[in-house]
Amino acid sequence: MKPKYYVGIFEGHFDPAVAVVRDGEVIAFNEEERLTRNKHAAHAYPVRALEKTLKDVGIGPEDVAAICVNWDAEAYGDGRIGTFFQSLRDRYDVDAATVAWQDRLLGKFNPEALEKLHHKAWRTIWGDIRLPPVRTVPHHWTHAFQAYAQSPYDSAIALTVDGSGDTHCTVVWKCEGQEITPLKEIPMPHSLGWLYAAFTEYLGFEAYDGEYKVMGLAAFGEADPTLRDKLREIVSLGENGEYSVDPSFIHYGPHTYSDRYTDRLADLFGRPPRLREEPIEAWHKNLAFEVQALLEETMIALVRWAQAETGFDRLVVGGGVGLNVKMNTRLFDMPEITNIFPHPLCSDSGAAAGAALAVCWQEDGVWPEPLGSLALGVSESNNEIEAVLEKTKLNYTRSEDVAADVAKALADGKIVGWVQGKMEAGPRALGHRSILADPRSEGARDKVNEVIKYRELWRPFCPSMQAEAAADYFDSYDDAPYMIIAFEANQRLKDEAPAIVHIDGTSRVQMVHSETSARYHDLIGKFAELTGVPVLLNTSFNVKGEPIVCTALDAVRTFCGTGLDVLAVGDFILRKDDLSRT
The missing domain is CATH 3.30.420.40 (ATPase, nucleotide binding domain)
Structure with missing residues (x-):
């Protein structure tokens, strides 16, 4: 049987995004900002993300069973939400700007308007072809379904x-x-x-x-x-x-x-x-x-x-x-x-995936599997990466063991940009587009802030640790692979990795599992072999005001423009002290 694909879309606000679901599984997810390099891509339709995501999956509009959106279009269309807005106007001294906002929602999210909006955007890419129907699911129910079902x-x-x-x-x-x-x-x-x-x-x-x-x-x-x-x-x-x-x-x-x-x-x-x-x-x-x-x-x-x-x-x-x-x-x-x-994709951006999962369940009866890896975005092969590096005319080497080489650089106090595999979905860097440093060194933490991230000094940095080491560093915890909850650090973590413990004594941890992040888990393990500490300081690979890097070219630009010491992208390593070709 030919597989059915459901495409979830979030548009028109901050962080527009596209998700593709097949057989109850999110197989691709991209945010528009990562491709346009415009942070948050506010109020845009995710045209670039839509085109790139479907291309990478290997499908076209004709393969899509439905465009899925997390708004209750039926309630907008049949007058229920209009009646609710009128009740607010009757109860409160509602100003003109709020009335205008309510009217915009009523005009945008009814079934006819939603179909017109999405089909118009899709036709800017694929022309005047037959397009899939738009299916909608209530907003908060979508959030609940996604969080619970996954x-x-x-x-x-x-x-x-x-x-x-x-x-x-x-x-x-x-x-x-x-x-x-x-x-x-x-x-x-x-x-x-x-x-x-x-x-x-x-x-x-x-x-x-x-x-x-x-x-x-x-x-x-x-x-x-x-x-x-x-x-x-x-x-x-x-x-x-x-x-x-x-x-x-x-x-x-x-x-x-x-x-x-x-x-x-x-x-x-x-x-x-x-x-x-x-x-x-x-x-x-x-x-x-x-x-x-x-x-x-x-x-x-x-x-x-x-x-x-x-x-x-x-x-x-x-x-x-x-x-x-x-x-x-x-x-x-x-x-x-x-x-x-x-849920690590709990915002409206992530609800693009939630809407597609929900419609897939409603249409096909396929209940989602528990959430696994968030590596769902753009990736480049080693051949594609090397072609980019050749064009830069910078010196680089191909590593036989990139995890071992980067672990040594980190243990030597270097700050490393780390770009591996598919880009993460969501706002957290989870070992695919990360800046890494030695968590034992508060000096390394300060360097990341001052000459790379250019951000407020009071903001905390977070650790990635091998999941099997969590019991050594937290007395009370739950599995936390997505860096969306913090736990009270015990004294051992405070002593061994002071750079990643916040002033309140907590640490927003990513517990890294070998099953879902094999190379990153290996890197942390090799760092532990050198230092005795199976923990890294991990922050998103971007500078203030920019989205997280997406491609090898994005990574090279940020590497060259900041105080990063080393860049590991795929199997290739660039070193700031050895960039010029002889």
């Missing part, structure tokens, strides 16, 4: 939290067998995702890019009861995990400083927002601490209620707020929770 569990609580999707901002689900049932739905405008984005901008960072900076900064702050009381004027906690967000601080009112929050928020705290060039004061750190604590407290209350309702002790997390590592850590630390699976 988890290792057969029952779990699912928590989906984001800015908004269709009409909801947060949903708690009961997942059992192949049944996914909503237990509690919190609608717009009560969005913790929007709240966190608002404070990201208020603290001087960029929403949809700097939230992780707020999370990292929070560890440097202290509890501040005055700030906490002010935040309680914005977010109210009720019984049974309920919460509400006063939209007059976020949505409805004058927006002198930012589209993400109203002037009332700045007035509440009695000071204007921090400008990006201004120094970060203790007050900013304390506010970040309290905002993070509020998010964690709110989610803990919801999960505690859900656990009492279901009796389940396993948790999966979807939606963009699931990228908040510290929140995931606090949820794992709950005595009611035994295991946690925050």
Whole structure:
């Protein structure tokens, strides 16, 4: 039987992406920014990613069973969401900008408009041909389905939290067998995702890019009861995990400083927002601490209620707020929770894969397998890499054992760019497009910051370690192959690898399995043979303001323009102190 392919698309916002699913498995995933080199590729249709992904899979539009999108088009088309938006206008003093945004959604996400949008984009590539139908699935249900169906569990609580999707901002689900049932739905405008984005901008960072900076900064702050009381004027906690967000601080009112929050928020705290060039004061750190604590407290209350309702002790997390590592850590630390699976592609970008998996299940009855490797993107053969290197006229060598050669360079204190195999899906570098350093050396960590990444010195670096070594470095942990949760580091990790332990004593770890990352696992093992430490400092291979490198040419450009000492791309090695051909 001819295989059926389902293509998931996320477009029109930050990080548009394309996924291809066959037989319930994601076989390819690419984000538009990695190909265009425009960070986040905001508001674009992923044309480059679409063309490249289908080409690499070896299919054309005629092979695609459906274009899959994670919006509830039926509810947009039959008036339910329009009625919901009208109820918000009747209840709140909704400003003109919000009304215009609502009207744009109603005009874009109904079935006819969605099909027209996607078919128009596909025809820019393939011309006026017959195209597959567009299939849609509700937004938060897609997040829940993806997180649960690709988890290792057969029952779990699912928590989906984001800015908004269709009409909801947060949903708690009961997942059992192949049944996914909503237990509690919190609608717009009560969005913790929007709240966190608002404070990201208020603290001087960029929403949809700097939230992780707020999370990292929070560890440097202290509890501040005055700030906490002010935040309680914005977010109210009720019984049974309920919460509400006063939209007059976020949505409805004058927006002198930012589209993400109203002037009332700045007035509440009695000071204007921090400008990006201004120094970060203790007050900013304390506010970040309290905002993070509020998010964690709110989610803990919801999960505690859900656990009492279901009796389940396993948790999966979807939606963009699931990228908040510290929140995931606090949820794992709950005595009611035994295991946690925050999906590493939990944002709307990753929901391109979730939508395709969901439609494949609905159409063909194929339930997804648990998530494995995220190496799903662009790759180049050694022949293709060497052709690129020849064009650069730089000196390089072909290694007989690239893992051994790079391990020695790392043990000697070198900073290495590491490009191997298919590019990772999602925002984390997982040993395919990474910058690596010796975690024993805080000097190496500082060099990565100062002459390569050019980023804030207070942001943490993370470790990759052989999965079998995790018990040596953490007293309480779960399997964590995707760098989306942190655990309390024990004293041995603090002593042996101080460069990858955050100021709060935690470490956002990637546990590397030989079955899914053979060469990277081998590299860490060879580094351990030289140093006794089966851990590497791992950060994404990019500089500030750019996407993660995708191709060998991207890697060479970044290598030459930064303080990297060594570049290992495929089987080839370039050394900064030996670049010129004689």
